[in-house]
Amino acid sequence: MAPLKSLEKEYPLIDSNFQSFCSSHGIFSVEDFLLHDLDALIAFADNHPTSQTLKQGIDQLLSTIDALQPPLLNGLQLLEDAQRNKHVLLTGCERIDALLGGGLREGQLTELVGPSSSGKTQACLLSASTVAKHNSSVIYLDTGNSFSPQRIASFVGQSSGHVFDNQVDHILKKVLDRIICYSVFDVYQMFDVLHQLKSNLRSEIVKSNQHVRLLIVDSISSLITPILGGSGPQGHALMISAGFLLKKLAHENNIAVLVTNHVVGGEDGISKPALGESWKSVPHVRLLFSRDFGSNVCHISVLKHPSMASARAASSTLYL
Amino acid sequence: MLSRVSSVRPFLFPPPLHRVPLRVGNVLELVGPSPSAKTHILIHAAITALLPKHYGGLDHFVLFLDLDCRFDIARFSQLLLHRITEDGTRHCDQTLYDLCMARFLYARCYDTFQFLHTLRTLHCRLEKEKQVHGVGVHLLLIDSIGAFHWMDRASMFLSQRENNKKKLFLQTVSEAVVQNIRKLLQVHPMLVIATKSVIFGNKYSTSSNELKGNMEERCSRNVTRNHQTFQYREYMPSVWQSFVTHRILVRSSDDHPVATNYQNSSFYLLEWLLPRLNFADKIVVKDVRT
Numbered sequence: 001m002a003p004l005k006s007l008e009k010e011y012p013l014i015d016s017n018f019q020s021f022c023s024s025h026g027i028f029s030v031e032d033f034l035l036h037d038l039d040a041l042i043a044f045a046d047n048h049p050t051s052q053t054l055k056q057g058i059d060q061l062l063s064t065i066d067a068l069q070p071p072l073l074n075g076l077q078l079l080e081d082a083q084r085n086k087h088v089l090l091t092g093c094e095r096i097d098a099l100l101g102g103g104l105r106e107g108q109l110t111e112l113v114g115p116s117s118s119g120k121t122q123a124c125l126l127s128a129s130t131v132a133k134h135n136s137s138v139i140y141l142d143t144g145n146s147f148s149p150q151r152i153a154s155f156v157g158q159s160s161g162h163v164f165d166n167q168v169d170h171i172l173k174k175v176l177d178r179i180i181c182y183s184v185f186d187v188y189q190m191f192d193v194l195h196q197l198k199s200n201l202r203s204e205i206v207k208s209n210q211h212v213r214l215l216i217v218d219s220i221s222s223l224i225t226p227i228l229g230g231s232g233p234q235g236h237a238l239m240i241s242a243g244f245l246l247k248k249l250a251h252e253n254n255i256a257v258l259v260t261n262h263v264v265g266g267e268d269g270i271s272k273p274a275l276g277e278s279w280k281s282v283p284h285v286r287l288l289f290s291r292d293f294g295s296n297v298c299h300i301s302v303l304k305h306p307s308m309a310s311a312r313a314a315s316s317t318l319y320l
Numbered sequence: 321m322l323s324r325v326s327s328v329r330p331f332l333f334p335p336p337l338h339r340v341p342l343r344v345g346n347v348l349e350l351v352g353p354s355p356s357a358k359t360h361i362l363i364h365a366a367i368t369a370l371l372p373k374h375y376g377g378l379d380h381f382v383l384f385l386d387l388d389c390r391f392d393i394a395r396f397s398q399l400l401l402h403r404i405t406e407d408g409t410r411h412c413d414q415t416l417y418d419l420c421m422a423r424f425l426y427a428r429c430y431d432t433f434q435f436l437h438t439l440r441t442l443h444c445r446l447e448k449e450k451q452v453h454g455v456g457v458h459l460l461l462i463d464s465i466g467a468f469h470w471m472d473r474a475s476m477f478l479s480q481r482e483n484n485k486k487k488l489f490l491q492t493v494s495e496a497v498v499q500n501i502r503k504l505l506q507v508h509p510m511l512v513i514a515t516k517s518v519i520f521g522n523k524y525s526t527s528s529n530e531l532k533g534n535m536e537e538r539c540s541r542n543v544t545r546n547h548q549t550f551q552y553r554e555y556m557p558s559v560w561q562s563f564v565t566h567r568i569l570v571r572s573s574d575d576h577p578v579a580t581n582y583q584n585s586s587f588y589l590l591e592w593l594l595p596r597l598n599f600a601d602k603i604v605v606k607d608v609r610t
Contacts, residue, residue: 072425074425
């Protein structure tokens with residue numbers, strides 16, 4: 001929402017004459033400029049006595065906006081970027097990796113849906129420990145105090161079975177160092193953390209073993225459900241813009257994003273994922289978790305995946 | 321004269337878009353709840369357009385504006401290879417594959433202003449591509465047009481118009497989008513295909529109201545579902561609705577054929593709403609076996 005006045009210092013062409021010309025057409029900010037009919041504006045500028053400088057000012061403004069513009073890529077460039085930068089992260093559970101077509105893909109948003117205590121948080125903790133073990137950082141946004149270092153320790157201990165005890169301690173310390181956990185209790189705190197992360201990633205020159213590769217939000221539905229009610233569109237708008245922010249972080253910084261969601265009752269008594277219809281178009285991959293009552297066995301099926309036609313089921317034993 | 325006639329040739333798409341002839345300047349809207357095969361249909365239309373004529377294609381560039389930011393290039397590549405090799409019966413030509421991938425232009429937008437600006441600058445960029453390659457863009461794919469709808473609706477952006485007519489931001493934005501696409505179409509005539517997801521949930525209207533009755537009726541809902549008509553609420557402003565010239569509704573189908581070789585497939589129903597055709601096509605999306 002940059003007002004045109006603020007651009008005056010950096011771009012002298014956008015002077016007070018230009019600004020008053022724009023305000024006579026109802027243009028006070030850069031966004032107004034984008035919404036306006038540009039050809040009509042240029043036609044008006046032609047009739048103005050200072051048309052040359054006005055047109056230069058318009059060109060200047062357009063070129064500054066151009067700099068922020070996403071580039072037009074072709075298929076080969078996209079494929080190259082995907083193959084070079086967007087790697088697959090193992091979650092630590094072979095069955096889940098098989099369902100996901102290899103693992104969590106960087107640049108994509110994966111959603112785990114399921115009723116409570118169906119294994120979603122365990123899957124998140126397992127993924128965090130596996131990714132941290134492979135020398136990458138993990139950012140964990142915990143909304144319900146469910147992050148458990150003890151559980152991470154048991155996962156690390158399980159997977160390094162043949163190593164001596166003191167080495168396990170050493171590995172564990174490194175793993176826990178790489179998992180950065182934030183407690184967020186409302187959606188605005190989440191936005192704060194994500195914006196901070198975005199600017200940190202943009203500015204920092206990071207060493208290779210501190211690259212953030214996984215971002216977990218457990219659970220995003222508990223942050224968004226309280227704001228979805230009400231008569232206005234603000235709740236939905238916040239939800240969708242959170243989705244876009246996560247996808248932008250994922251794509252531009254080659255991070256895999258993992259979020260969890262709960263279920264609500266739908267028509268005919270069948271449970272369906274929470275957060276409604278609009279949220280369905282946000283994640284790339286959706287996995288449905290369910291657990292039989294009184295057993296340790298989790299059933300996981302694919303609700304949506306870009307490369308898979310339909311729901312495939314797998315049952316996996318996650319010890320809860 | 322002949323060149324003008326050949327440029328107004330209709331697009332000949334393979335099923336499922338084959339029922340109604342489409343020409344440049346048409347705007348086709350694919351509506352459907354998520355998940356339905358909308359992006360899949362877009363990708364197939366794109367591949368048909370990219371392939372050269374001797375492969376059954378239309379031999380021109382395609383522009384894909386990804387507003388959902390969910391496009392998977394690996395899936396696109398897989399489907400393109402599948403089409404080129406016709407499921408393994410033909411040898412895969414690497415130069416052909418590279419040519420087709422290079423003809424696929426892609427841009428991604430994270431909010432309305434980026435979208436507007438992309439539309440505005442497309443003219444110069446497409447002109448450049450045309451000069452370099454000699455082939456123009458004749459297909460514009462937008463996925464999906466309602467992506468920023470909620471954000472635009474809630475936007476507190478107040479534009480102070482000179483005649484005090486406080487138009488809704490949503491209205492202003494839609495007008496700007498339609499205007500920009502129209503201007504683009506004047507210079508680069510294209511067929512526009514846009515997907516739109518349903519965001520207000522669906523209401524199945526049934527011929528009988530017995531579904532609200534007892535449990536037994538609910539169990540036999542598979543029988544009544546064949547008679548349901550899908551209703552969705554139109555949420556795009558009227559300026560976009562009147563810009564659309566053709567509309568297709570896609571939704572997932574519950575009917576599964578009995579044959580067991582249809583595992584790992586999804587079924588969808590496709591229905592033309594504008595112009596109204598009174599039957600539905602069935603689409604089967606199968607996993608591509610690599």
